[in-house]
Amino acid sequence: MSVIAASGREGNTPVKKTISIPTTLREAERQSKDRPIVSVSATKEEPGGEPVDHVLSTDPLEIERVSAALEEILSDYKAAHKNMEVAVLRQPYELRGIAIHFLLAGELQQDIFMRCKPELTGLFRRKLHHAKAEITCEIKEEAQDQSKNLYTASERLQYLLKKSPALNELKKRFDLETDF
Template sequence: MTVLKQPVVLEGEHITFQLNGEIQQDIFLKIKPEVLSLLRRKLNNYSIHLEHVIKEEDNSGKRKLYTSTDKLQYLKEKSPALVELQKRFGLETDF
């Protein structure tokens, strides 16, 4: 189901699944014949082709959150209400 829920690009009779990695690629290659025959039969169109591409994620602008303190700081920036909760309940930052 994860592979089938990935974004799809439709160009004429070519359906291209945008996969996240090699694991999804392996799964896609296993289910491709079954999905292709089902689509061809249900749509009554035997010239449909299924393809896949592995999309690269752009992480150049994002920082990695390794420590608990980094994660908390990120969440504080995203939701300022966390700062108020931390002050109000006297929560520790080192957990």
């Protein structure tokens, strides 16, 4: 058990001096000039000893790098059993400058996407080494098949006439009517 001195310190360990909070702007400028400038290197060494540049880019994205990063993210999400997010990330996407724009099939996918967007943005930025990479989405409206909405006989006939012009000749030859 160590003895605590009257000063409140254990043993003879010196207390590090802390920076005082400046009360004036002039004092703050003086303190900032007195502090040493610390430079941080933008390169790191890999385990093999080769320096690797980890500077974040702001150039437009490349499809190959985005595809590779997306595959890594998908495999991580599969391992974490995030099946809904995997389904959303499997949707088609486009590159628009520095944005990865996902084309989603519906509002449910958009809700899932918006829930995981902050995490995805961070993952893509780290994997692509890109400082300003953005992730966006939109609901892609599918062209509805008009054949599903054909209710009356005349609507069906008009649809079939567009699909097969020979039907118009049969209609004339046999004097067919659509209304009964």
